[in-house]
Amino acid sequence: MSEYSPHASESYSAARPLGSAHTEERQGVLTLGAFLVVGAAFVVYLLSALYLDTRDGTSYFGADPDYYELMARHAYDHTAARFHPGTVVLGLGWMKLFSPLEAWIAPHILLKAMFAAVGALGVLGAIVAFTVLLPRGYGLLGGMIYASSLGVWYFAAIPESKILTASLSALYIAVYVLYRDDWNARRTIGLNVILAVACFNEIVAGFLIAIPAVDAWMRGMVWSRMRWIAVQVAVTLAALLVLEIFVNGWIVPESTSRAEQSHFALFIDYVLRFNYGPDKIHDFIASWFFFNLVAPTPHALWWSQFGGYFEPSVAAYRWSPIAMVTMLVIGLLIVAPFLPGMRGASFGAANGLLLPLAAYAIVRAIFFVIFIPNESLLFSPAVTVPHWLFVLVPFATSNFPAKRAVLAVLCVLLFVTNAGFMVGPDGWAAVWTRVAGS
Numbered sequence: 001m002s003e004y005s006p007h008a009s010e011s012y013s014a015a016r017p018l019g020s021a022h023t024e025e026r027q028g029v030l031t032l033g034a035f036l037v038v039g040a041a042f043v044v045y046l047l048s049a050l051y052l053d054t055r056d057g058t059s060y061f062g063a064d065p066d067y068y069e070l071m072a073r074h075a076y077d078h079t080a081a082r083f084h085p086g087t088v089v090l091g092l093g094w095m096k097l098f099s100p101l102e103a104w105i106a107p108h109i110l111l112k113a114m115f116a117a118v119g120a121l122g123v124l125g126a127i128v129a130f131t132v133l134l135p136r137g138y139g140l141l142g143g144m145i146y147a148s149s150l151g152v153w154y155f156a157a158i159p160e161s162k163i164l165t166a167s168l169s170a171l172y173i174a175v176y177v178l179y180r181d182d183w184n185a186r187r188t189i190g191l192n193v194i195l196a197v198a199c200f201n202e203i204v205a206g207f208l209i210a211i212p213a214v215d216a217w218m219r220g221m222v223w224s225r226m227r228w229i230a231v232q233v234a235v236t237l238a239a240l241l242v243l244e245i246f247v248n249g250w251i252v253p254e255s256t257s258r259a260e261q262s263h264f265a266l267f268i269d270y271v272l273r274f275n276y277g278p279d280k281i282h283d284f285i286a287s288w289f290f291f292n293l294v295a296p297t298p299h300a301l302w303w304s305q306f307g308g309y310f311e312p313s314v315a316a317y318r319w320s321p322i323a324m325v326t327m328l329v330i331g332l333l334i335v336a337p338f339l340p341g342m343r344g345a346s347f348g349a350a351n352g353l354l355l356p357l358a359a360y361a362i363v364r365a366i367f368f369v370i371f372i373p374n375e376s377l378l379f380s381p382a383v384t385v386p387h388w389l390f391v392l393v394p395f396a397t398s399n400f401p402a403k404r405a406v407l408a409v410l411c412v413l414l415f416v417t418n419a420g421f422m423v424g425p426d427g428w429a430a431v432w433t434r435v436a437g438s
Helices: 022-053 065-073 078-083 085-097 099-103 105-133 139-148 150-156 162-178 185-201 202-220 225-249 263-273 278-291 312-321 321-338 355-372 373-378 382-397 405-425 428-437
Strands: none
Touching: 022 105, 022 139, 022 150, 022 405, 065 078, 065 105, 065 405, 078 085, 078 225, 085 099, 085 162, 099 105, 099 278, 105 139, 105 150, 105 162, 105 382, 139 278, 139 382, 139 405, 150 162, 150 382, 150 405, 162 185, 162 202, 185 202, 185 225, 202 225, 202 278, 202 355, 225 263, 225 321, 263 355, 278 312, 278 355, 278 373, 278 382, 312 321, 312 428, 321 382, 321 405, 355 382, 373 382, 373 405
16 A cells, blocks of 8 residues: 555455456446446537527526636636636637637537536546445446436536536546545546646635545544645645635736635625525525426526526425426435335445545535525535435445336436426427427
8 A cells, every 4th residue: 555545444445447346348338338428428418508509598597608608719707717717728728729620610619519528527527436436337327317417417518617616526526436545646646636626616626625534534544644635735725825816916807896806805795795594595405405406497487687596495396297206216215225124234335435525515515505505506516426425325225126227217307307407498399499490
């Protein structure tokens, strides 16, 4: 075991490359399946992006696509560059790289392809994480469930920084759980690079450190682990310093808005805007835990002056039978392990990791319930992997019959339900009308 390893415990199997627990043939099939799912996700995200454009559906949930659409013209918005430079740098670099194709492909389509590709990369990270932490045969199903989740799907289909944060979070979790007991210098550097890029895109991505920190605390705080965590803390602080000292006011002109003078000023400005109460907490819970996974209706008509939101209540699911059925299936997954005789002996490879993942999810939730509770759907995609793991791990390790069949049904329901939102309130008939018209 190298000095970079936090610790090796007999209660955990050593992390290995994707699918290594299977035969070579089975590993090849799994790898092929993973890339087919990733490729399908990219195609679906890109087609969704093109369709959302035709129905003016790119500004839901407080999204700011206008900030990022400028990159199709090889320009950028200063506000986006101050607080989400990762997306801006990636977008400008992508457009520069593929500029020779602009003679045949419209620049805005090239930009949409970048966001779709970023979303698909997150699907790959999710598949790896699910393959490591779930029993054999559940990784691809978990990846498809993640890919079909509303928050991931929607933000991969519009120009927004949130999908980059979500995908980098999925990749960070994937790399950590994959090499948790088998670190070396190259892998440690890779994990820190993912963290650094995530922080440059959204500084509170630094909350990801909660995963290795709580994991190390649970396994015993020794010097090698403390040093390993300290490096990650230093990476996050360095990213914040670069953003505040070099990006905001030097590389990007200083804003005349007091709220945009720094990350701290922005935080204080938002906190002072809101009146906190039980209704705000309920709104937050509905978006953060439910709407991020399943669209309650094919339309989002509330607060249309801000782009449109779902009715801020879990009761919104009553308007869509298929959405209600989807939620009932998810409810079955949650309840099944607690039924008599259904609880599994252990969580397998996920033993000891659900609490660190929960720590990350909780810290991020607390921050955003304070910072911007009524736009929480913007920031919830970054916890989609942990949230699904909290549901899937107990279910997949339970004694419930036909578990794969149940998850396959959930995949179909989730896809159809969220596709209904993507195509809009006019439903599939509007899709065929637009296709025929084109």
